[in-house]
Amino acid sequence: AQSVTQLDSHVSVSEGTPVLLRCNYSSSYSPSLFWYVQHPNKGLQLLLKYTSAATLVKGINGFEAEFKKSETSFHLTKPSAHMSDAAEYFCVVTTGGGNKLTFGTGTQLKVEL
Amino acid sequence: NAGVMQNPRHLVRRRGQEARLRCSPMKGHSHVYWYRQLPEEGLKFMVYLQKENIIDESGMPKERFSAEFPKEGPSILRIQQVVRGDSAAYFCASSPTGFSGANVLTFGAGSRLTVL
Numbered sequence: 498a499q500s501v502t503q504l505d506s507h508v509s510v511s512e513g514t515p516v517l518l519r520c521n522y523s524s525s526y527s528p529s530l531f532w533y534v535q536h537p538n539k540g541l542q543l544l545l546k547y548t549s550a551a552t553l554v555k556g557i558n559g560f561e562a563e564f565k566k567s568e569t570s571f572h573l574t575k576p577s578a579h580m581s582d583a584a585e586y587f588c589v590v591t592t593g594g595g596n597k598l599t600f601g602t603g604t605q606l607k608v609e610l
Numbered sequence: 611n612a613g614v615m616q617n618p619r620h621l622v623r624r625r626g627q628e629a630r631l632r633c634s635p636m637k638g639h640s641h642v643y644w645y646r647q648l649p650e651e652g653l654k655f656m657v658y659l660q661k662e663n664i665i666d667e668s669g670m671p672k673e674r675f676s677a678e679f680p681k682e683g684p685s686i687l688r689i690q691q692v693v694r695g696d697s698a699a700y701f702c703a704s705s706p707t708g709f710s711g712a713n714v715l716t717f718g719a720g721s722r723l724t725v726l
Contacts, residue, residue, distance in 0.1 A: 501652075539616065540674075541653075541701065541717035587652060595643045595705050595715050597664045600652030 498522040500542035501590045511609050516560075516575040518604045520588035523569060530571045530588040532562055537601075539589065547571065558582070583608045612636075614718035617683075627698045629689040631721045635704030642685045643715065644677060646714070648697040656700075659660050659685060692725045699723075 504533060522528060532544040542555040545556025552564040585597045588601040615634040621630050635642050636641040640661055646669075658666040660677035670677070674692075679685040689696055699722045703715040 531714075537721065540719040541703075543714055546714065559725075594658075594708050595641065595703060596655055596656060596658035596668075598645075598653070600645075600654070602650070602652045610725075 498596075499590050499592055499599050501526065501588050501599055503586075503588050504602050505603065507605045507607065509607040509609060510578045512580055513577050516573070516578045516582065516606065518532075518573040518586050518588075518606065520571045520573065520601060521569055522571060522588070522590045524590055524592055526592045527530050528590045529544040529599075530562075530564060531591075532556065532571075532573050533558070533587045533589060534584050535587065535609070536584045544586075578608045580608050581610070582606060585604050611718075612706050614639075614702055614716050616700075616718035616721050616722060619719065622726060623692050623694055624726050626691050629692050629723055629725075630672070631687040631700050631702075631723070632684040633687070633702030633704075633718060634684040635702075636706075636716050639704035639706050639716070641705045641708060643703045643705075644678050644685075645685050645703065647701065647720070649664050649698070651699060652683045656687075656692045689723070692723070697723055697725045 500519045500523045528549045530547040533541040544560050545554045547554045547564045553559045560575050583605045585605050642659045644656040647653045655669040655712050657677045674687045674690045699720045701720045703717045
């Protein structure tokens with residue numbers, strides 16, 4: 498069994514300040530973990546993925562995430578938020594194929610001037 | 611590359627009508643997955659298809675829902691006799707092979723169904 502918990506449904510930051518979106522997972526086996534972003538009326542875009550290689554994963558648009566097995570966490574960070582980062586972010590865990598993805602409930606990121 | 615194309619983007623139906631959602635996978639992709647996002651929830655798996663075959667339908671409701679991916683043309687998700695609880699965003703994803711972890715899915719923009 499696997500599950501994922503996104504600890505914040507809404508996060509608000511000022512432009513230029515750091516972003517932290519939190520994700521904890523539960524999995525019986527070694528998981529693969531992903532972060533997806535969804536802009537309004539757009540498809541889900543892959544930001545980054547962890548698949549048992551380096552624990553610090555760098556993604557697109559300056560985002561990165563660190564896999565911490567001891568804490569069962571995969572938090573998403575960015576040093577400096579940009580207005581274009583405002584979107585909904587999903588943490589996803591899987592131990593199998595494309596039919597086995599488990600999504601978190603999403604975190605809505607708001608970026609203010 | 612046009613990506614995964616879903617249509618219609620928005621669909622409004624009255625209770626009891628039928629809804630048909632279409633998904634054209636990325637060029638060269640032969641694996642299609644349907645996910646549903648109910649309000650305030652994460653996406654949940656519904657069905658996994660390859661051309662002319664249903665591989666995994668463990669997430670499909672037992673009644674009123676069906677899916678196909680014919681040899682020619684898009685994948686279709688069909689909902690008969692819709693009810694208000696079917697109102698949701700339906701996402702399609704495709705991949706070139708069976709997802710192995712190294713491969714990733716490409717998602718479409720979703721079809722938003724509203725049942726009045």
